[in-house]
Each structure stands twice: as C-alpha cells, then as structure tokens.
Amino acid sequence: MTLDLIETNLKRVRENVRKACEASGRNPNEVNLLAVSKSQNIEVIESAYKVGQNNFGENYLQEAKEKIDRLPLADWHFIGAIQSKKTKEIANKFNWVHSVDSERLAKRLSEQRDPKKGKLNILIQVNTSKEPQKRGVHPNEVYSLAKKISVLSNISFTGLMTIPAQSHNEYVTSSCFRTLRQISEQISYRLCLEKSLHLSMGMSNDYLLAIKEGSTWVRIGTMIFGPRDKIYRDY
Numbered sequence: 704m705t706l707d708l709i710e711t712n713l714k715r716v717r718e719n720v721r722k723a724c725e726a727s728g729r730n731p732n733e734v735n736l737l738a739v740s741k742s743q744n745i746e747v748i749e750s751a752y753k754v755g756q757n758n759f760g761e762n763y764l765q766e767a768k769e770k771i772d773r774l775p776l777a778d779w780h781f782i783g784a785i786q787s788k789k790t791k792e793i794a795n796k797f798n799w800v801h802s803v804d805s806e807r808l809a810k811r812l813s814e815q816r817d818p819k820k821g822k823l824n825i826l827i828q829v830n831t832s833k834e835p836q837k838r839g840v841h842p843n844e845v846y847s848l849a850k851k852i853s854v855l856s857n858i859s860f861t862g863l864m865t866i867p868a869q870s871h872n873e874y875v876t877s878s879c880f881r882t883l884r885q886i887s888e889q890i891s892y893r894l895c896l897e898k899s900l901h902l903s904m905g906m907s908n909d910y911l912l913a914i915k916e917g918s919t920w921v922r923i924g925t926m927i928f929g930p931r932d933k934i935y936r937d938y
Contacts, residue, residue, distance in 0.1 A: 704929050706750040712927045713738075713756055720921065723914040734914055737780055737903070739924030742931035745770050751927065752777055760922055764789050764796070771796050782864075782903075782922065784838060791815040794857075799824040801864040801903045801920075804840050806851050813855035822859040825852065826903050829886060831879040832868035839865065842886055849890050862901025862919070863887050867909065876909050880916035887917075 716736060724731040739760040740748045748759060752774055759774075761767035762783030771779050780799040790811040793800060803809050803825050816823045827848055830839030840848055845863070853860040863886060867879035880902075887900040903920040905913025910921040925931070 704747050704750070706753065709747060709750045709927065710754040713751065713754060716923055716926055719911065720914065723911045727915045729914070733919055735920050737782075737920050737922045738927050739782070739906075739922050740770065740928065741766065741783075741924070743924075743928045745773050747928055749774065756927075760801075760924075761797075764792055768792075768796065787811065794823055795820060797823070799826070799861075801826045802828045802838070803852070804828045804838055806848060809848075809852040809855060809858060813852075813857040816857035818857055822857055824861045825858045826862040826864045826901060827852075827860075828864045828866075829883055831865045831882040831886075834868060837866070842882060845886050846890055846893060850894065853894060862903060863890075864903035864920075866906075867904070873912060877912050877916060880904050880913050880918065884917040 720734050720736065721731045724734060735758060737758050737760045738751055738756050741762040748770055758778045758780060760780040760782045767779065778798045779796065780801055781793050781797045782801045785793060785802055785808050790808065794812045794816040800812065800823060804827065809825060812823060812825065827845060828839040829845055830837050830841060833841065849860060852858065863883050865879055865883045867876045870876055883902055883904055887902060891900055901919045902917050903922065905918045905921040907923050907926045910923060913921060
C-alpha cells in the first residue's frame with residue numbers, strides 16, 4: 704500500500720471520528736486513533752508514521768519487536784493476550800497495555816517495568832458481554848481489581864478496554880460499550896480519581912457506535928492498512 708493511500712485512509716477515519724464526535728456533542732480531541740498494525744509489514748507502518756500517525760497497536764510480542772526497534776519514538780500499545788513468560792519484555796517495550804485481566808499480571812508488569820522509563824499505562828480488559836469463552840474481567844469484579852492495581856508503583860491505571868459481542872444488532876454492540884462507560888464512571892467515583900478513565904473500545908466495524916458511548920481510544924486496522932499480510936501467532 705502506498706504512502707498516499709495510507710494518508711488518504713487516515714484522513715477519512717479521522718474525519719469520520721470528527722463527525723461522530725460532533726453528532727454526539729463531544730470534542731474530537733477526546734478521541735484518540737490507535738492504528739492496529741498487527742500482521743502488517745514495517746514499511747506500511749513507517750508510512751503511517753511519516754504522515755502523522757503516532758500510536759500503534761500490536762497483539763504479538765515477537766512480531767512487534769522489530770517494528771518497535773524501527774520506530775522507537777512511536778507510542779506502542781499492547782492489545783493482545785498476555786503470556787506470563789513475556790511480561791518483562793511487554794512491560795519495557797510498550798507504552799500502553801490494554802489487556803490486563805488479573806492482579807497477577809498487573810503485579811508482574813509493575814515489578815518488571817524499568818522505573819527509568821516512567822510508569823506503564825494499564826487498561827483493564829472487561830468482558831462486558833459476559834461470554835464464557837472470552838477473556839476479560841467480569842463487570843462485577845472490575846472495581847476490586849482496579850482498586851488493587853491502582854496502588855502499584857510502576858504502572859498507572861488509566862482505563863478500561865472491551866471487545867463487544869459479535870452481533871449485527873447495533874443495540875447489542877452499544878450495550879457492551881455503554882456497560883464499560885458506566886463501570887468507568889462508578890470506578891472514578893469510588894476511587895476519587897482526578898482524571899476520567901480512558902475507554903478503549905470500537906474497531907473498524909463499530910467505532911462510530913463506540914464514540915457515541917464515550918470511547919477515547921478507537922482501534923482501527925483494516926480501514927487504514929487494508930487486509931493483513933499474514934496470520935501471526937506468538938509462541
């Protein structure tokens with residue numbers, strides 16, 4: 704994919720974000736664009752970086768390492784399943800982790816983060832659809848986990864993330880996003896947080912609904928980069 708096409712795609716997505724924010728009475732500056740670059744080659748990611756995209760999301764540590772080495776000044780977000788044996792590298796190679804779902808993982812990330820790098824931004828993954836096969840914390844258990852990890856020294860609890868139930872029904876999708884927003888409001892109140900929590904929700908097929916429900920990070924891949932080059936698995 705050419706640089707011009709990537710730039711055009713980014714402009715289109717950003718314009719869609721702006722219009723969705725205006726329709727919802729929100730400030731477009733509240734919504735950040737996370738370019739999901741998993742299974743994309745480094746050349747197209749560099750093209751996106753050259754035209755002003757600075758935040759990139761990766762699911763697999765091994766695949767991400769070369770990309771991070773090539774673009775060390777970008778902000779890198781880990782959005783995939785976290786393996787315990789890889790927490791040290793994840794803690795020190797990424798700026799954000801969106802997929803924490805246990806106190807054990809949060810403690811490992813905090814203990815293994817180099818303090819010289821500053822605090823690692825952590826989001827709790829919430830299973831808002833309550834599907835038994837899906838990763839994430841049950842909505843009723845989020846506050847308890849947030850309270851425990853908010854005091855850890857080398858991480859900063861900054862928000863919540865969810866992946867909604869797969870559905871063609873917009874009401875079902877919006878309900879998952881609304882649940883996450885409501886949980887975040889309750890946690891902010893109970894923990895007396897000075898800043899609103901980030902909400903990482905919404906992908907290429909549902910990000911406009913997510914913005915309406917309060918998303919601050921939309922995770923967009925194919926709308927920017929096109930089809931993925933390969934199916935990658937981390938071992």
